Each structure stands twice: as C-alpha cells, then as structure tokens.
Amino acid sequence: MERVADPLAVGKPSALRTQSETIGFLIMVAALVIGPFVTYPLFLMQAMCFALFACAFNLLIGYVGLLSFGHALYFGWASYLSAYAAKAWGLTPELAILTGTVTAAVCGLVAGSLAIRRQGIYFAMITLALAQMMYFFALQAKFTGGEDGIQAVPRGHLFGLIDLRNDMVMYVVVLVIFLAGFGFIHRIIHSPFGEVLKAIRENESRAISLGYKTDRYKLVAFVLSATLAGVAGATKAIVLQLASLTDVNWPMSGEVVLMTLVGGLGTIFGPVVGAFVILVMQFKLAPIGEWVLVIQGVIFVTCVLLFRRGVVGEIANKLRIRL
C-alpha cells in the first residue's frame, strides 16, 4: 500500500543532493530578508508564523507518518495564552511567547498520550475530536473572550528594551524565531532520533522488532510538533495583537494540512512554500469571498488525486534532489 510520499523513494538521488538543502535554505533566507522591503511586512510575518506551523505539522505527517487533524489546538491555545500573558499579566513578549509555547507542549503531551494509542485514521479522528473539545472549551472560558477573542494585545518591549510596535523591528524578531524553529526541525530530521522516526513511518513492526520503543518515539515527536506549532501561534498573537476562536477551530487544522499537502508532505521546504502559496491565494481572492473555500477544496482534491508530492516534492523528484 503506497505510503505518504517520500520524494527519495523514486529513482537515484543526484550529486546535488547534499548541497540542495543548503542552497534552498539560502534562497529562502534571501527572500525573507528582501521581502519586507517589497511587500507588506505584516503579511510576511503572518506568513512566517503559518509556515512554522506547517513545518511543525509536517514533522508528524511527513517524517513519522501520523496525520494530526487537530493541530489548531496547539497553535490556537498557545496564541491565547501568549495574548493573555502579554495583556493581562503584562509579560514582555519573549516571556509571553514562552508561556504560549509551554501551554502547547503540555497540551501536546496530554493529547499525544491519548491519540498515540490508535493508528492511522483513528489517530487522525482522535486528534480532531480532541481539538474540537478544546475549541468548545475556548468558547466558554472567560479569559479567551469567546467570540470576541483577546484584543488589543500589546506588542510590548522585547527583553524590556526593544519596542516592538515598529513593524520592521517586529519583523526581524519573527524572522529570527522562524529560522530558529526551522533550523530546529532540520536538526531533528537529520539526527539519529529522526532516522528512527522515519523507520517507524516505513515499517513500525520492524522498528519494534529491532527493539525501539516506538510509542515513546512517537510521543516525543508529537510533543515536539505541538510545541513548535505553539511557538508559531504564540508569535502570531503578538504580531497581529489578537487571539481568537479562528485559531483553535477545525478549519484552521484543515488549512495547515492543505498548506503542507500543496507544498509537499515530507519535504523540509514544502510547508513553507505551501503556507505562502495558500496565504497569497486567500489574500488575492478575498474580494470574491466564498469561492476561497471552493478553491481550497478543489486544490485538496487535485493534490490528493494527481499531485500527491506537492510543489516542492515534484521539483525534488524531477531534479532528483532532496528538499
């Protein structure tokens, strides 16, 4: 049965392979550095947060083979706690983001230990159901502001010194966070831990027979993915100065799946590309309103049927490199 696609699974990789990732990384950094001078910085910051969110999601599906359909839980709740910490407790932004991240990690631990008990689609459905439960909790809880969300979140002063109200200063901070998160994921994937994860994706029973406690590995990967999604959410709350129900609702979970699918499951740059593509599309299509939903659906269907490797995956496959 064909597994979730691995771009290397077809054909022999070329000599470009080892450098391809570095080249790709340099191109990405260059684009992000020039970006704010060319387009609206607020949009780019938002895109980076979602790109990190998608990368975190991709860690689970692309490298461990687990489809989490409720990733909005970690993104959204980190966003709420970060917003609340900055507004009600008056924490500086880096502490607020940390608060959000820790929240996501804890949620990831609890949700992960429940969900890991099942495989495949059951796993996906359980993650979805847990996320929906936390959505309703967010709807009811006083501190989240319900339908109104937490508004007027202060940007604050980073480390008590640097005023983040300036969009360009904020941009640098977000860029650093994004690259750090991205780098961290890269480290995970290319470490011995990452190799075990890939082994579990390929054939879990064999990994077990080799003596690996696969449940433990899966749980750690789950928590890492949730934590990084939390970093993305917490940062977003500070950038946009707002945390709302949209961040914890299931369409958000669906969107991150779409971003990763379009970009390329199991590739390291795929989610980044996918996030930008989807956000630009939403941006440009906003005037025509509801068709965005239809177009997203069409993209989903097309990708699943014809285009499973995604943009980056197809490029990597054609050039026989790893991306």
Next chain:
Amino acid sequence: MFEMFGISSQALFGQLLIGLINGSFYALLSLGLAVIFGMLNIINFSHGAQYMMGAFAAYLILQYSGLGYWPALIIAPILVGITGVIVERLFLQWLYKLDHLYGLLLTFGLALIFEGVARNYFGSAGLPYTVPESLQGGRNLGFMFLPNYRAWVIGGSLVVCFGTWFVIERTRLGAYLRAATENPTLVRAFGINVPRMITLTYGFGVALAAFAGVMAAPIYNVSPQMGSELIIVVFAVVVIGGMGSILGAIITGFGLGVIEGLTKYFFPEASNTVIFVIMAIVLLVRPAGLFGRRA
C-alpha cells in the same frame, strides 16, 4: 422523587427527550459513517456536507416542484445518493490502494467544495423550511410540551436505523456486504460484483446522511455550515462506538444524545464538550471503542 435532590423532574425529562432527538441525528449520521467505513475503509469527511445537501435538496424540491416534506424524504436521499455514487466512481475508487489518510483528505476537500458552493449560491444566513402540516402542533406531556414533529424525528430515525441494521446483519445481501469487507477477492470469485457493491454502499451511506438532512430541515436552520458543525461530534460518537460496528453506531448515537441532554440540564457549560470527554475516557479504557472490533 427527584425533588429531594432539588432537581425539577419536569425540566430533566424535557432535556432527556431533547437529548433523544439530537441522538436520533447522531445515530443516523454515525450509522452512515459506519456503513461506509465498514465497506470502503474510508472516513467520509464529506458526510456532514452530504447531510447539508439533503436539507438543501428538500428546500429546492419544494421551490421548484412544489413537492413538500414527505416526497422529499424519499427523493432527496435518492438524489444525493446518486451524487455519492458519482463521487465514488470519479474520485474514491483511485484511493483504495493508497494510505487511508488520502481518503480522509479527499473527502475533506469535497466537503469544502460542497459547502463553498452552497454558501456562494445561498449565502450563510439560512433558508426557511417549515414543518409539514400533518406534523405541526404538539401535545403537552405534563413535564414538557413535545412538538409532534420532534416525536416523529425520534420514531423515524429508529425505524431507519434498525431497518439498516437488519438488512446488514440479518439478510443475505448484508452477508455479501460483510463478506466483501473481510475478503473481497474471495467474494469476487463467487461471481459477486464487488466494485458495484462498494459503489452502491457508498451511495447508500450518503443517502442516509441526506435523509437525516431532510429530517433536520424543518427544525434546524438550513444553512451551508449545518453539516460541518455536526460532523465532528459524529466522529467522536463513531470513535466511542467503535468503527465498523453498525449496532454500536446506533446505540452510541442515541445514548450520547441522551447524555448530552442530561449535561445540558446539570452542567450546561460543559454540554458541548461532554461527548469529547467521554471519547477521551473510552480511549483510555477501551481503545477499540465500546462495540468495536480490534482494528
């Protein structure tokens, strides 16, 4: 008797009855999902959208042909069931060889398309559909006023649910279906057209969703997002009941509806989350679900 607990038994029974009504929808929808999953091993994420299509079909049938509720109850599921057959032939059949996740993603994408198209043509606000004349009004049961229509909902869904269970578990056709799930190649060797059975099963599951949609049209707001609001709760119901078990889906659906109704009375703030909490508990204790077979 409850008075000694300071609980009004009237309000309690009232919420229980409403819980049964909601449970009817949960049961019908999780039954459809269980049937589809049992045969195709696909999680039909577009089930909610197909439920919505059933309600919209009823509305459109009324608008364009003047036919009311009772004909719609038959026609709408057939129409939507046909779209299900088309979906299966066009899209789903290519996915059986792939990882199950792709089926989920594809039907998710289809759900977005259906909902988006509906929103574009009809707006989000909701369309009017009235309770049929024959079922209007209600009777005062003493502890609450029960609208006749809601009584019909409970009765009608019980009949359909147990009818489906009977066909699948107790008839020869059902036996073929169940055998084909276990071992399609062998069943084919007996000369039974398995792909056609699969297509028709999907169509039937979708028709069940549409039937629930027609039943919902007079009482719930007919809007494009009516399905997506309901579908995730139904997923939780299916996980609790155990995937692939027909009886499990029915019993769990009604049961959870009742429990939700009770929660609305005792602890209203938690009423949205109680089903998910139960799901978490069931997963800890019986990962395969209450009635499920080992995956």
Next chain:
Amino acid sequence: MRKTLGLAALAAVLACGGASAQQVNVKIGVLSDMSSLYADIGGPGSVAAAKMAIADFTKDHPDVKVELISGDHQNKPDIGSQIANQWYDVDKVDLIIDVPNSGVALAVSQVANQKNKVFIVSGAAASDITGPKCNANTIHWTYDTWMLANGTGTAIVKTAGDSWFFLTADYAFGHALERDTMAAVEKAGGKVLGKVRHPLNTNDFSSFLLQAQSSKAKVIGLANAGGDTINSIKQAAEFGIVKGGQSLAGLLVFASDVAALGLPTAQGLVLTETWYWDMNDTNRAWTKRWQQERQGKWPTMIHAGVYAGITHYLKAAVALKGNLSDGKAVVAQMKSMPTDDPLFGKGTIRPDGRKVHPAYLLEVKKPADSKYPGDFYNIRATIPADEAFRPLKEGNCPLVSG
C-alpha cells in the same frame, strides 16, 4: 486699459480660486458581514447605501472624488482586524464604516486608533464603544445596546412584563445588551429570574427555550440578533411558548428580520429602532432608490446610518480641505459640526463619539392591519434624543473628563 486688464486679472484669479477649491480625494471602505448572520441587516445593503451617499454628495460637490471598496469580515475579529490593518496601511483608506458585530467593531476601533484614521460604527451595538472602550478615532452612529435596553426594556416592564429570562448571544454584543437591559428592567421595578448564553449562530434553541419555559418568567428577552433572533422566535413558536402565556421581547429586531419571519409569527413584537423606512416621505423616496440595488429587500436603520455617516464625514472632509491624514482631527471636526442629513434630520455627535438622535418605539402590526408589502410597524412612541441614549457622564469614557 490697464484698469480693465487689472480687473480681468483679478477676476481670473478669483475665478481660479473658486473653481480649484481644493480637490478632495477620499477613500472609503464598507466593512460588513456580507454572507453570514448579519448580511441582511448590514452587508450588501450597506454598500448600496454608501454608493447613494457618495452619489448624492458629489452631485453637489463636484470637486470631491470618492473611491469606495468593500470587504467581508465574516463576523471574525481577526479577519476584521486584518482587513482594517491592510485597508488603512496599504490601500490608503481614510474611513471604514459599518461593521455589524460588536466584537469585530471593537477590534477595528483599536486599529483605527493605532493608525490614526477614522471609523464610523453603524452596524454594531455594544454601548462600550462609546463607554470604557471609546477612543478619539471612532464614532458610533445609529444605535446601541443602552438605547435598545431602555427603549424596549422599560416599555415592556411598564406593561406588566415584570419578570424576565434572558436568552443571550455569547459575545460582546449579547453581554452588553443583556447587561443594559437587566439594568433597565430592574430600574423599572422588574425582576430577572435567570439567563442562558448560547453560541453565536446557533441552529437549535430547543434546550435553551425549554429552560426559559420552565423559569415561568413572563418575558423571555432575546439578547441576540439576526439569524439567531429569527431562529429563537421560530422555534419558540414551535414549542408553544407564546401560546403558553409567555411573551418574547426581541431586544434587537430589524425590518429585514420581520420580513423573514412574516407578520403572523412576528406580530405583537415590541422593538426600538432609530429609523424606519415608512416614517415619512423622504424615507420612502430614499427606500425606493435603495431598492433599485437591493430588490425585494427592506432597508434597516443600519443602512440609513451608513448613508448619514458618510454624508457627515464628507462634509467634514470638505471643511478640512481634504486634509485627512490626522484621523483624530477629522473626528474632532465631525464632532464640532452639527449633523443634518435627510434621514436622521438634525443631531449632534457627543465628545464620547456617540451620535444622538431620537428613537422610536415600534410594534409589529397584525397581518390584518398591514396594507402593503413592508408595512410592518405601528409607531407607539417617540423617545427624544436627549433621553434615548445613555447620559454622557455615566459612560466611563476616558475622553470625557469629570
């Protein structure tokens, strides 16, 4: 000869001076709910009203050029906030108007304050917009929860509806309406027996209505709006609530809701609005024009508020000679000028941003009394402008000293 030349030159200069009165360029964005719960009370109807306001104003002021864009906030504060940010920053919008949905309005109000632009709220109702959350860039037109509560709430308590149960939409607007109405009911000598909160955009009100029924309150106050109100009223009829002797108080009901419900279901509902299409000939004529773009629909006071708000803004823009870069200055200008438009008549904008005008207590007609389509209401009373809205001192608005 020289004198004639001189006079001619003077005349030419004067003529130039008059004709090239500062070219005023304005960009306006109508931000509303275009496709969901509030699409009928705001939505495309607000865009139609905006177009009319611009057309009418530029007819008399040919040197004013106005560009109009519109957007859909989908009742989500983050989408509203993003659109507002973008419109003010990237699209150089000077004025955002409408925004039905109090949560979104509060978010956009923040953005307007940060970017120092102008925001006129026509659609949203939370009285906090001119209360604790007021700012110098926001004006609240049309109506608010205090006005509704005191108009409808007090009137109902006076007619023996003295025990209440609230069914409230669980967000800023619903809470504000519930809070203000409870205060009005208790001030008028009534009692509040209980309340239940429902999520925005709820399908099924059966369990909430059941609780309302068992509370035995004489009045069930619906602190919600749009589709939620319509559903509550429809399902209340299904459960025989009114037949059972309780009455429904629609705390925020619009003409479009009455049209959707139909007079048989809606008859007897008491409500408060600040504008009704059938009140006088001017309104009727305006409505006919509006209906050319929105066939089969009825304009609400929110649409009227968009028209009036834009008219007054453009007057201020002309007075400031097109210098719109300082939003606070524009709003200050709008507050200093008394308002006068065909729909609301003469009025003023208070220091806290609250536009004041009379309110009308209306009752939905029985079907037999309705003579033509759109003939929905009997006007029961007029509440003068200085009584209709919360007193300036009671608002806790930081802009109001003392």
